[in-house]
Amino acid sequence: MAELTKQGIGRVLAKQGILIAFVVFMIGFALANPRFIAVDNISGVIRSSAILGVMALGVTFVVIGGNLDLSVGSMMSFSTIVVLDLHDKIGPTLAIPAMFGLTLGLGAFIGFLVGYLKLNSLIVTLGMLSAIHGLTLTWSGGQNMDIADKSGTWFSVFGQGNIAGVPVPILIFAGLAIVLSLILSKTPFGRKVYAVGGNGKAATFSGIPRARIVFLTYLISSFCVACAGLLQASRSLGSQNTVGQGLELEVLAAVILGGASLLGGSGTIFKTVIGVLILGFIQNGLLLMGLAFYVQYVVTWVIIILAVWLDIAAKRGRLLSQIA
């Protein structure tokens, strides 16, 4: 009986290697600086991570479906600039749906190229990364975009508001995570995403419309990007054209850190959330330790590798590979 419980625990641990890594780092940082676990710090970090996090939720769908999305960073810049510009021109009530429409349009275009035309997702989204950047610059004329009346707009509620003491970005992040997690794990569509990413040919032969599923993963991704752009714009009420630059790699790092396979077919929303939080807390923890930034670059990388290793080690039940 005792033997069985031990095995049970072992199995749980093996499944949640990344969670263990997360707890280990949290304890380590907390020992280094007790303020790390202060409530306002934790809520601050999650709020900051929410923007990256929301984008990572969408990319999780794309990655599980067996594709990549490198365009999310520049697409987020686009959404942010567009909603800020339209805010002063047509008012926030119209600006928000207009921005969502345009961003979903970009997502649909990528989805069409990758899903229906079966083009390589790396090439398509790498191209879109720079094309959308150009689109953003064309829209703004290269100028920073700022809302004129910063104190008089309700638009700031998404990025700066609180409901029952919880920052709104955290609520949006959590809400989206729950909904998308249910879609991915409980609906036929979710299972089809895994099937298409796990083995596209087999999925097609079993009658799953591969093209449509891939198309929808990009649509979900662009919806998440639009949410992230809304949070970003509302948080600072002004923006540079390059606000999302480089985020595509951080997003991908979070998704992979969460254990999704780049080859498709595996990963969960919950683990992506943990991946996002690990990245956010590493950044914050290192800042609180007061390390010089060049040390931070190295340490961040070391921690990511450590986390991936702990995850794999827990899965195979030993630290080193059997076939070394």
Place this chain on the structure above:
Amino acid sequence: MKTTLTAVLVASTALVGTAMAESHGGKMTIGITQNNVGVDSYQTTYEKAFIAATEANDMVEAVVLDAGGDVARQIAQMEDLIQQEVDAIIIWPTNGEAVIPAVRKAHNAGIPVIVTNSNIAEQGFDFVASFSGPDNITQGSRSAEIMCDKFKDMGIENEARVVQISGQPGYTTAIERQKGFDDRLPEVCPNVTLVETQPGDWNREKSQQVMEAFLVKYDDIDGVYSGDDNMGVGALNAAKAAGREGIIFVGATNFAVGYEAMAAGEYWGSIYQSPVDDAEAALKTAIDVLNGEEVPFLNYFDTPKITQDNMGDYTKPVF
């Protein structure tokens, strides 16, 4: 397909050829390769002002190029300009080290090179006719003076604690402003402590995160120096969100957002640096060099202090 491509190539080469022929009718042809137009409003405004200034001058023909932040592309553009035999080249370096061989090549081809905005590394100075731009070390010193004067007004010059948010690591402007600030602050306010410096990468959101961490870490922050106003406003947003009042914010490169925050009484001061002055100074330096006039090697344009007290003397920046 192939034929079309060839046709396009021929056509565009012909166009370039005509442009070159025209430009050598006694006029000066000045080529410029910029760092990354469109990445921020400063560079966009700079480009517009530069083009306007060349169009206003009948004696000047300009070839305006943009490297898009890419060192390799900038080196290729330098070579193109050398091939086109322009009379002078203005370069806004994407990287102070990597562009030196291309600058040397232009110099050896007898084309004077004017560096604009941020200088190249010292080992390349022999190949440069003149540097035109802001003096970033002085800017850093002036920011330290602005902050120190304000502390003296408030009577906290003996206990104040300051944090610094610097620009992109490795970027000359960031390094020089930080150096100016770090060196000058202890001279004017010896008892003020600079408790920590972290980079904000010229990015407002990143600076907001850095400031949030500072606020958690230090209960007592009296002043924040940021390498530019864009980052300074990010830090200001963090302080406002955390309900921490009475912090003195000083920046550099006064942006419209910084100017507005100053008008609202939330942001104390900055350094007024106009991209229009920057562009016009670069063009004038190039023309002076070509006319054989004496030009100082480091040809700085003035970037004065701006605070809530004297901001009425300055118009709101357009970027």
